[in-house]
Amino acid sequence: MEALMPLITQLISGAVGGNAVGAMLKQQATSVIVRTIVGAIGGVGGGLLLQAVGGEAGLSVLVANALGGLIGGGVLQAIAGSLLGRKQA
Numbered sequence: 001m002e003a004l005m006p007l008i009t010q011l012i013s014g015a016v017g018g019n020a021v022g023a024m025l026k027q028q029a030t031s032v033i034v035r036t037i038v039g040a041i042g043g044v045g046g047g048l049l050l051q052a053v054g055g056e057a058g059l060s061v062l063v064a065n066a067l068g069g070l071i072g073g074g075v076l077q078a079i080a081g082s083l084l085g086r087k088q089a
Contacts, residue, residue: 006047009065014043014073021074022081030081038080039073046072 018039050068
């Protein structure tokens with residue numbers, strides 16, 4: 001269970017980050033379900049990227065995973081929302 005904790009943290013924080021960015025940018029092209037899924041995928045990617053560059057050295061592992069997930073989910077949602085919004089226009 002302890003091995004899954006970073007992944008679960010990244011998924012949850014990515015989903016939160018994706019929904020927050022989607023709401024801030026008022027992206028009508030993506031539904032809540034799409035924002036949650038895209039954010040969760042981005043959260044895992046952001047968390048893994050932060051671990052790969054060694055960004056968790058000064059932070060606790062849980063905080064680093066949450067921060068990486070939040071940023072990664074938000075960035076991927078912003079990209080997906082802009083692409084989907086442009087496609088529907």
